[in-house]
Amino acid sequence: MKLYFTFIKLLNSKGSKMSEMLGNQYFMARKFSEAEKELEECSISNPKNKLIKKKLIICYVETGKLINAIELFISLIREDIDIIINTHPIDDDCPCPELIYNYENSLDLNNQGEKDLLILGILWLYCDFNKSMEKFEEAVQKKSSDIEAKTILRIMKAKELELKQKDNNPYIS
Amino acid sequence: MAFNKNFTDDILDSLGEGVFTVDKNFKIKFFNKAAEKITGHKRDEVIGKFCKHIFRSDLCFHDCPIAKVLQTKKNIYDFETNIQSKAKDTIPIKLNSAVLYNENEEPVGGVISFKDLCDVESLKFSLKKEADYHGIIGRSKQIREIFDLIDEISDSDASVLIHGQSGTGKELVANAIQKTCHRKDKPFIKINCSVFPDNLLASELFGHVKGAFTDAVKDRPGRFEIADGGTIFLDEVAEMPLQMQVKLLRVLQEGSFERVGESVTRKADVRVIAATNIDIQEALKNGTFREDLYYRLNVIPIEVPPLSARMDDLIPLINHFLSKYSILYNKEIKEVDEETIETLSSYDWPGNIRELENVIEYAFVRANKEKSISKDKLPLILRNNKAKFVPQTNFIRSSDFDKNEMIEILKRNKWNKTAVAKELGIGRTTLWRKLKTLGLVE
Numbered sequence: 001m002k003l004y005f006t007f008i009k010l011l012n013s014k015g016s017k018m019s020e021m022l023g024n025q026y027f028m029a030r031k032f033s034e035a036e037k038e039l040e041e042c043s044i045s046n047p048k049n050k051l052i053k054k055k056l057i058i059c060y061v062e063t064g065k066l067i068n069a070i071e072l073f074i075s076l077i078r079e080d081i082d083i084i085i086n087t088h089p090i091d092d093d094c095p096c097p098e099l100i101y102n103y104e105n106s107l108d109l110n111n112q113g114e115k116d117l118l119i120l121g122i123l124w125l126y127c128d129f130n131k132s133m134e135k136f137e138e139a140v141q142k143k144s145s146d147i148e149a150k151t152i153l154r155i156m157k158a159k160e161l162e163l164k165q166k167d168n169n170p171y172i173s
Numbered sequence: 174m175a176f177n178k179n180f181t182d183d184i185l186d187s188l189g190e191g192v193f194t195v196d197k198n199f200k201i202k203f204f205n206k207a208a209e210k211i212t213g214h215k216r217d218e219v220i221g222k223f224c225k226h227i228f229r230s231d232l233c234f235h236d237c238p239i240a241k242v243l244q245t246k247k248n249i250y251d252f253e254t255n256i257q258s259k260a261k262d263t264i265p266i267k268l269n270s271a272v273l274y275n276e277n278e279e280p281v282g283g284v285i286s287f288k289d290l291c292d293v294e295s296l297k298f299s300l301k302k303e304a305d306y307h308g309i310i311g312r313s314k315q316i317r318e319i320f321d322l323i324d325e326i327s328d329s330d331a332s333v334l335i336h337g338q339s340g341t342g343k344e345l346v347a348n349a350i351q352k353t354c355h356r357k358d359k360p361f362i363k364i365n366c367s368v369f370p371d372n373l374l375a376s377e378l379f380g381h382v383k384g385a386f387t388d389a390v391k392d393r394p395g396r397f398e399i400a401d402g403g404t405i406f407l408d409e410v411a412e413m414p415l416q417m418q419v420k421l422l423r424v425l426q427e428g429s430f431e432r433v434g435e436s437v438t439r440k441a442d443v444r445v446i447a448a449t450n451i452d453i454q455e456a457l458k459n460g461t462f463r464e465d466l467y468y469r470l471n472v473i474p475i476e477v478p479p480l481s482a483r484m485d486d487l488i489p490l491i492n493h494f495l496s497k498y499s500i501l502y503n504k505e506i507k508e509v510d511e512e513t514i515e516t517l518s519s520y521d522w523p524g525n526i527r528e529l530e531n532v533i534e535y536a537f538v539r540a541n542k543e544k545s546i547s548k549d550k551l552p553l554i555l556r557n558n559k560a561k562f563v564p565q566t567n568f569i570r571s572s573d574f575d576k577n578e579m580i581e582i583l584k585r586n587k588w589n590k591t592a593v594a595k596e597l598g599i600g601r602t603t604l605w606r607k608l609k610t611l612g613l614v615e
Contacts, residue, residue, distance in 0.1 A: 021197040021280040025240040093223050
């Protein structure tokens, strides 16, 4: 076993790209700030990796970089909205149910601002398509001039339509 | 030679250490049989699950070992932490951790091997229990016989005569007798009878009064008085001048003595443990050791075997001295390599355990960066030694003789126990125990 570890050590001594795996660990440990740095670096070197983007959106939300979060969120749902919709809370170790719970408990439910609604809309899409739609609709109602919210809602409505056309679809009530 | 996956899995399954691997998302990809045994989780239950959900350790959130390797690019060895078993018991473990890379040198996963420290601790405990008896290291049959004997005589006040070569640990045996006897909380006084000039020994043992001799400026109690109610250990007792042997005999017989320069008789209740490394039969024959004193002291004889006769204890003793000098010299040397063990095992050890300790200390001083002691660090006398060790296996089973047969042997040897022991090819300690079992001694 020692020899095996020595071999691994030799490999470790070589320069290597390790941001994604380390980012995954930080994300798993809910260290969003550290995860953001690693995943951001990895996303630049690997722009086609949608799983990295999916996590990076949550990191941006949690570190207060809402503009970055919305920009990346729109880009990802345009490319592949299913990658977010199909998230399993346990199998994918998704932090969103917990984050939503904490976020909603810290807010006045009857008086959520546009920013809060956008954040909740993003997070809810990882857990519940309809809830997410509700939040984005509320956000548009609050500020009809918000282009980002309207863009998101347009993509989601297109997806809703697509899903409604399918029988027994699990996401749309 | 290329191993296929099943082959590798079989190898990992054969290890005693728990091993699991994770992919780059920290989902478990492999879980060996030892890991199943330690954690209580079945392999099928954990494959594809996040490791943090299985091990439920604080480490997963604050100090993930694989993340540490990713950050520092240095593997982790012997890191101690806790995990939770399937039954939610806390399991202390020691782990090694490394990152796995693909052909492009990108990290694609990690591997952790771990030992259950509960097992290690219980093993350590049992080894300690077995190997350390009130400071005496050993688990050989010969040494365990002595441990048993010490336990058996714990209620006795009878005199004990410990015989053994220099460096065999006679004083440790005396310490163990004192620690286990009912006088353990009373004074335990030690004196080496060979280091005092004749005229001073009497003063040391029995005390003196002011003016008894030139330097006697005030009254001073002797060791027997100080030891009253407790135990005195007379090392090198056979080196005592004959005149002093008479006085000692009187203390043993009557419990009374006088301070030097005083006529008042004093009494002391002292249990005597004596030790010698001389050939007693020879000393009795030459008249340098009084026969009456010998028989008075030799109520409970204990023969401490030379190291060459208890080589089963070599490894525990080496480990003991490695631990001792690791602390004293602040060096992390925890083992001796196989070639060195072979060399140490082939040596006769005329200086016994004291010589072994000196050898280990010598090697310790010479080993600077090594984690283990190699043969080239040993003293020249050992490196050049070619002798082969032949283990001694002389012992008898308690069922070997009945009482009548034993009496016959005793009669044949005129009740000389040393001669009987010699005839039977056993130590006098073993003989004493045998006689006790048969009801031939009190």
